[in-house]
Structures are given as C-alpha cells and as structure tokens.
Amino acid sequence: QVVVVGSYVTDLCFNCAHFPRPGETLAGTSRTGPGGKGSNQAVAAARAGAPTLYVGAIGNDAFGREAQAFYEAEGIPAHWAIKPKQPTGAAAILVNAEGQNQIIVALAANLHLRRDDLPIDAIDGARIVIAQLEADLPATTHALKLGRTAGALTVLNPAPLRPDFQPAMLKHVDILIPNETEFVELINRLGHQPGQKPLTAKALLKLAPAKLHALCGTLGVPVVIVTLGQRGCFISRADGYLEIPAFTVDAVDTTGAGDAFVGGFAAGLLEHEGDLAAAARHGCAVAALSVTKPGTAPSMPTRTAVSRFLKK
Numbered sequence: 023q024v025v026v027v028g029s030y031v032t033d034l035c036f037n038c039a040h041f042p043r044p045g046e047t048l049a050g051t052s053r054t055g056p057g058g059k060g061s062n063q064a065v066a067a068a069r070a071g072a073p074t075l076y077v078g079a080i081g082n083d084a085f086g087r088e089a090q091a092f093y094e095a096e097g098i099p100a101h102w103a104i105k106p107k108q109p110t111g112a113a114a115i116l117v118n119a120e121g122q123n124q125i126i127v128a129l130a131a132n133l134h135l136r137r138d139d140l141p142i143d144a145i146d147g148a149r150i151v152i153a154q155l156e157a158d159l160p161a162t163t164h165a166l167k168l169g170r171t172a173g174a175l176t177v178l179n180p181a182p183l184r185p186d187f188q189p190a191m192l193k194h195v196d197i198l199i200p201n202e203t204e205f206v207e208l209i210n211r212l213g214h215q216p217g218q219k220p221l222t223a224k225a226l227l228k229l230a231p232a233k234l235h236a237l238c239g240t241l242g243v244p245v246v247i248v249t250l251g252q253r254g255c256f257i258s259r260a261d262g263y264l265e266i267p268a269f270t271v272d273a274v275d276t277t278g279a280g281d282a283f284v285g286g287f288a289a290g291l292l293e294h295e296g297d298l299a300a301a302a303r304h305g306c307a308v309a310a311l312s313v314t315k316p317g318t319a320p321s322m323p324t325r326t327a328v329s330r331f332l333k334k
C-alpha cells in the first residue's frame with residue numbers, strides 16, 4: 023500500500039471583489055474544505071485506486087473532527103496523532119475577482135507530529151512512502167528513513183521549500199518531485215557551484231533538456247521528476263531523461279495540481295509495476311482532471327474517471 027505522511031489543513035476560502043485594505047471589512051462568500059498537501063496527496067492516491075493510509079496530526083477541535091469525518095466518508099484509512107494543546111492546521115485563502123489569491127497558513131498541530139506518532143507496522147508493509155515539507159521535519163525525515171529501511175520506494179514532494187529544510191533529508195529519498203519554483207530553489211541552495219549565477223524560473227524554461235537532466239543529477243537523488251504545469255513533467259534518472267506532456271483540459275482551478283500529480287503518480291506506480299513513464303502519465307491525467315474542478319481534495323478524480331479519461 024501507499025503511506026502518505028503529511029499535513030492536514032482546513033481550508034477557509036473567501037471570495038471577494040478585491041483584497042481588503044487594513045481596517046476594511048468586506049462582504050464576500052466562503053466555503054470550507056479539507057486541504058493540506060499531505061492529505062490532498064493521500065486523497066488523490068486513494069481516489070485514483072491505490073490502497074492508501076494517511077498519517078497526520080490534528081487538534082482536539084471541531085476542524086479535527088471534520089477531518090476524521092471526511093476520511094470516514096471517503097472510506098480512506100487514516101492514522102491520526104491528536105495534539106490536544108494545538109489547533110488543527112488552518113488556511114485563510116482570499117480569492118479576488120481576478121482569481122488572484124492571498125493565503126495565510128497556520129500549520130499548528132502538523133508541526134507537532136512526532137516520530138512516536140508514526141505507524142511503524144504500516145510503514146514496514148508499505149510499497150511507497152510519500153512525504154512533503156508541511157509537517158514536522160524530523161518526524162517526516164524519520165518516516166522516509168523507516169520506509170527506506172523497510173524496502174519501500176520513498177517519494178518526497180519538497181513543498182513548500184522551508185528555510186529549515188536540511189539537504190541531508192534527500193539521502194532517504196528515491197524519487198523527488200519538485201515543481202519549477204521548488205526545483206529552482208533547490209538548485210540554488212544545494213546544487214549550485216560558487217561563482218555561477220543563480221538559476222531563475224525564466225532561465226529554467228529555456229534550458230535544453232540535457233542541461234536540465236544534468237542539473238537534476240546534482241541533487242543526488244536517484245529519480246527527479248520536475249512538474250512543469252501545463253507543459254507536463256520532466257523525468258530524470260541515472261540512465262537518461264524523458265518528457266511527459268500534460269493533457270489539454272479547460273482548467274478552472276489549478277490549486278492542488280501538484281498534489282494531484284503526486285497522488286496519481288503513486289497510484290500509477292502500483293498499477294504499472296514501477297514503470298516511471300507510465301506512472302508519470304497517470305499523474306498527469308489525475309492532475310489534469312483535478313484542475314477541471316474547483317477545490318483541492320474534493321476535485322481529485324476517481325479511478326473510473328481516470329481510466330475513462332486515459333482511454334479517450
């Protein structure tokens with residue numbers, strides 16, 4: 023099975039005509055829903071058909087109970103670490119009439135996930151262990167280490183690339199999946215040679231594939247998959263590189279596309295017995311379907327929807 027260790031956050035999404043100025047109170051509309059990169063990826067993998075266990079930390083509060091109820095309703099197994107002194111993670115997301123957003127995220131309980139909270143037996147039996155950087159980093163690193171020791175494939179989505187991220191974490195990673203921004207930051211922080219100009223997102227777009235492949239190689243992870251939004255993704259591993267195009271869809275909300283990709287990729291790895299290209303194509307399909315619907319976790323497609331889409 024797939025074990026996803028990571029964040030759960032309640033998304034509080036507000037639509038407004040314009041962003042409020044200091045002291046201003048605006049009328050708007052709102053919706054709340056389950057979010058957090060870890061949880062979104064677990065939902066994406068489970069809906070795409072992979073037996074999945076989600077591992078995360080929540081508070082003993084109403085949002086935490088909503089989280090548990092959501093997993094029960096979805097029928098996705100979850101291992102909750104309850105932190106009575108911490109609130110459940112929450113994000114205030116403002117979206118203006120132009121579709122731009124402003125977000126404040128309070129990770130709260132997620133930052134209190136501890137090594138002792140990890141379900142050792144489940145990780146021992148896992149084929150794939152997935153993590154991101156929104157939960158406590160020592161506990162996250164420990165989960166990857168346990169996964170690696172137990173013979174699972176370890177996948178890290180280095181998002182968001184926090185200032186306290188330690189490159190040593192990459193030692194425990196088999197497959198690294200950054201988006202363009204995270205990749206640029208990683209290269210500038212770790213793979214960068216003194217005297218070289220820092221890499222920019224603009225320069226990344228113009229790089230020849232062979233150069234991008236060489237840059238991926240400097241990160242010291244066996245497989246690097248850079249997601250490139252509407253351009254799909256780039257797979258780099260020791261024996262060469264591969265570009266997988268995105269699917270063309272009418273996008274209405276691209277938030278969570280990266281999470282959909284990671285979950286869909288993991289489900290694809292199980293379905294295609296470790297074939298990276300087939301798994302990445304599966305990830306692109308799950309992500310493409312997810313951007314055609316608003317929201318993050320609620321927009322993740324089911325296995326039936328994914329197979330129908332891929333047969334078209």
Ligand code: ADP
Pocket residue numbers: 201202249250251252253254255267268269270271273276277278279280281283305306307309310313
């Ligand atoms: P993030 O959400 O982390 O910024 P990306 O924007 O790179 O990640 O998107 C992740 C994946 O989602 C891409 O590799 C692509 O397959 C898919 N995707 C993103 N945006 C679109 C889009 N507009 N149309 C189709 N697929 C998309």
